[in-house]
Amino acid sequence: MVTAMKARELGRGGVVVGDRVRLAGDVTGAPGTLARVVRVQPRTSVLRRSADDDDPVERIIVANADQLVIVCALANPPPRPRLIDRFLVAAYDAGIEPLLCLTKSDLAPPDELLATYQPLGIRYLVIGRPFGTALDDLRGLLADRISVLVGHSGVGKSTLVNALVPAADRAVGSVSPVTGRGRHTSSSAVALPLPGPVLPETGAGWIIDTPGLRSFGLAHVAPDRVASAFPEFAEALADCPPGCSHLGADCALDEWVAEHGGAQARLDSLRRLLRSREGLEPTDTADG
Numbered sequence: 378m379v380t381a382m383k384a385r386e387l388g389r390g391g392v393v394v395g396d397r398v399r400l401a402g403d404v405t406g407a408p409g410t411l412a413r414v415v416r417v418q419p420r421t422s423v424l425r426r427s428a429d430d431d432d433p434v435e436r437i438i439v440a441n442a443d444q445l446v447i448v449c450a451l452a453n454p455p456p457r458p459r460l461i462d463r464f465l466v467a468a469y470d471a472g473i474e475p476l477l478c479l480t481k482s483d484l485a486p487p488d489e490l491l492a493t494y495q496p497l498g499i500r501y502l503v504i505g506r507p508f509g510t511a512l513d514d515l516r517g518l519l520a521d522r523i524s525v526l527v528g529h530s531g532v533g534k535s536t537l538v539n540a541l542v543p544a545a546d547r548a549v550g551s552v553s554p555v556t557g558r559g560r561h562t563s564s565s566a567v568a569l570p571l572p573g574p575v576l577p578e579t580g581a582g583w584i585i586d587t588p589g590l591r592s593f594g595l596a597h598v599a600p601d602r603v604a605s606a607f608p609e610f611a612e613a614l615a616d617c618p619p620g621c622s623h624l625g626a627d628c629a630l631d632e633w634v635a636e637h638g639g640a641q642a643r644l645d646s647l648r649r650l651l652r653s654r655e656g657l658e659p660t661d662t663a664d665g
Contacts, residue, residue: 379404381412394566394585395440424471427594435597439525439585445473448528452485462653463593464527469606470598477501480533496642523583530589538586542569600651607647
């Protein structure tokens with residue numbers, strides 16, 4: 378492990394978890410040594426959020442991830458679908474492939490939540506305690522990928538990280554029996570190499586654990602960026618009026634779906650994401 382600090386010549390440009398950097402100075406990693414980060418390599422992807430939907434300031438969470446693992450408990454705390462929607466919007470905007478990981482299936486069945494998201498064609502994994510073969514399935518989905526885990530407090534992210542990387546020793550919290558909310562344990566994002574056979578480029582893969590999030594602003598995501606994640610609607614979207622929000626009566630999507638049939642569930646899913654982005658749904662923090 379090499380300890381390094383950002384070189385002054387980089388100015389105010391930030392270095393975030395997941396960045397690939399160039400180092401100078403003592404890079405031996407010997408005790409007491411210090412290297413310098415002199416360059417940040419171009420990023421292949423950037424996962425970002427705003428503090429809320431009215432805040433124009435973007436905050437980068439991680440760089441260079443190619444998979445967003447949305448961790449959601451089926452109970453204790455209960456699922457927060459509107460927060461999941463926001464994670465999906467951010468994934469689509471960043472060009473990162475989402476994976477829905479439903480935990481605590483020993484406490485509640487996944488059927489109702491899966492019925493909500495299956496029309497989106499999202500990959501998913503259901504896992505309970507004891508983990509059994511489901512943990513091996515998760516390892517397979519993480520192998521040779523750079524995956525960032527997101528979710529609100531108490532859903533079991535840190536528990537999964539510790540099971541996947543025993544040396545990680547991430548703090549594990551509990552859920553308040555009074556409020557039903559998870560208590561924050563992880564306070565910062567950290568990238569961890571997965572143990573296992575070395576694979577090209579990334580080795581066995583990397584996982585990036587993030588602090589529990591109770592809100593996820595999407596002020597930076599334009600509606601068309603969300604709609605572009607639904608390629609079957611490309612023809613209809615081309616006929617929409619300029620600046621169409623895809624939520625109003627003049628949207629071409631309704632006529633297209635009426636003519637083609639079988640796509641209403643997908644249209645409902647798209648509009649649910651758009652309404653979440655526009656703040657037209659009920660509160661979508663982890664507390665609502």
